[in-house]
Amino acid sequence: MSASTILSLTDQIREAASCESVSSGHGHDRLLRLADELKLAIETPTETVLRLIYQPPENAALRTVVDLGIFPLLVSKGQKDGLTATDIALCTGADRSLIVRLMRVMSALSLCTNIEPEKYRPNEKTITMTQPIGQDGVPCIYDLTLPTLSKLPEYFREHNYSNPEDYTTSPMQWAVGQSQFEWLAKNKRHQALFNSYMSSRREGKPIWFDVYPLERLTDGVSFHPEAVFLVDVGGNQGHDLGKFVSEYSPKPGRLILQDLPKIVSTVDRTGIETMGYSFFDPQPVKNARAYYFRAIFHDWSDHICQKILLNTAEAMDPTYSRIIIVDFVLPDTNAGRMQSALDIQMMSLGAGVERSQRQWSELLSSVGLRINGIWNSSPGMESIIEAVPALGAPVNELD
Numbered sequence: 001m002s003a004s005t006i007l008s009l010t011d012q013i014r015e016a017a018s019c020e021s022v023s024s025g026h027g028h029d030r031l032l033r034l035a036d037e038l039k040l041a042i043e044t045p046t047e048t049v050l051r052l053i054y055q056p057p058e059n060a061a062l063r064t065v066v067d068l069g070i071f072p073l074l075v076s077k078g079q080k081d082g083l084t085a086t087d088i089a090l091c092t093g094a095d096r097s098l099i100v101r102l103m104r105v106m107s108a109l110s111l112c113t114n115i116e117p118e119k120y121r122p123n124e125k126t127i128t129m130t131q132p133i134g135q136d137g138v139p140c141i142y143d144l145t146l147p148t149l150s151k152l153p154e155y156f157r158e159h160n161y162s163n164p165e166d167y168t169t170s171p172m173q174w175a176v177g178q179s180q181f182e183w184l185a186k187n188k189r190h191q192a193l194f195n196s197y198m199s200s201r202r203e204g205k206p207i208w209f210d211v212y213p214l215e216r217l218t219d220g221v222s223f224h225p226e227a228v229f230l231v232d233v234g235g236n237q238g239h240d241l242g243k244f245v246s247e248y249s250p251k252p253g254r255l256i257l258q259d260l261p262k263i264v265s266t267v268d269r270t271g272i273e274t275m276g277y278s279f280f281d282p283q284p285v286k287n288a289r290a291y292y293f294r295a296i297f298h299d300w301s302d303h304i305c306q307k308i309l310l311n312t313a314e315a316m317d318p319t320y321s322r323i324i325i326v327d328f329v330l331p332d333t334n335a336g337r338m339q340s341a342l343d344i345q346m347m348s349l350g351a352g353v354e355r356s357q358r359q360w361s362e363l364l365s366s367v368g369l370r371i372n373g374i375w376n377s378s379p380g381m382e383s384i385i386e387a388v389p390a391l392g393a394p395v396n397e398l399d
């Protein structure tokens, strides 16, 4: 790439950093995109290929460092003077020479700072690695996905490169004998890691009601004491409803958390009713103001989403109730790396899909629903889709 391209990108980065918010929203996203472009402009094509080839060992080293509890150790004991590889080896029981090799990768990934030969100090990314998003997210997603991802090319060879369409015959089912939710149900430690990761992964990011104009639901809401305001369907441990309760008082109506019975049986949150429920059954809560689905539909292929949507639509008051979906809406060109990779991950775990606006419209209209609006805080974040029954389009049973 030419020096003029590199200089032009650095100018754009300087300008974006000085006039836009660098830590959130569109400005943050633009800076990240420009920084990626700059890196790619500086890298030779060979360097790009080599960087991609050597990603898997980085993830394996990271998973091992989390297993050894090295990040919490660095944060608790190494803030002032750092810790040597010998210190870490003594505390973890691992070989000193193995620690040196693993920590070389962590330093190269900027997950700690290599202050002297074989000596490491925590930085702000080390601290994030000790929080649920790192501490629980890394082992959960690694163990859940890697056995399938490592066999994905073989799966496609054997299946004539057909697009996975069915949860029960997903690549994960083929590779490990179970799809995502059955595997989690059998692996209790990973289910706990998954629940923790779900509640932590959007920490510090805008929540749906910061982006979606909530008055669209609160204006005209029923004041009947039994009226349900929000049903969080597949809401896991109720982290989103918990945030809603702490933000909105008095509540504009009843708040109900639904998930599989095993997931919600231990949830006890003030102001929230819990209900064990499978969204493959008819929705028992009728005429709620809103049925909220965050990160649900991307787990499933279209024909399964249709079942979930029909079960919901049949419980809705067509002129009062709305469906709120929080999921990615992929752009038609230049989708981001994380969303594109997540699409492959969801496809592997249960034939799930990250959808574009056209795919969302087609899915919703196939069950007699239409999109009222889509809200988004930045291209790298999930969007909020509001859907309602399309007038004159009866909701029919699927064959």
Ligand SMILES: C[S@@+](CC[C@H](N)C(=O)[O-])C[C@H]1O[C@@H](n2cnc3c(N)ncnc32)[C@H](O)[C@@H]1O
Pocket: 181, 198, 199, 233, 234, 235, 236, 237, 258, 259, 260, 263, 277, 278, 279, 280, 293, 294, 295, 296, 299
């Ligand atoms: C990707 S997680 C999303 C959780 C939460 N909505 C969030 O965004 O953090 C998917 C959730 O769907 C739940 N789930 C899976 N199958 C379900 C079913 N048949 N009925 C209800 N919930 C289900 C899982 O237990 C899990 O909590």
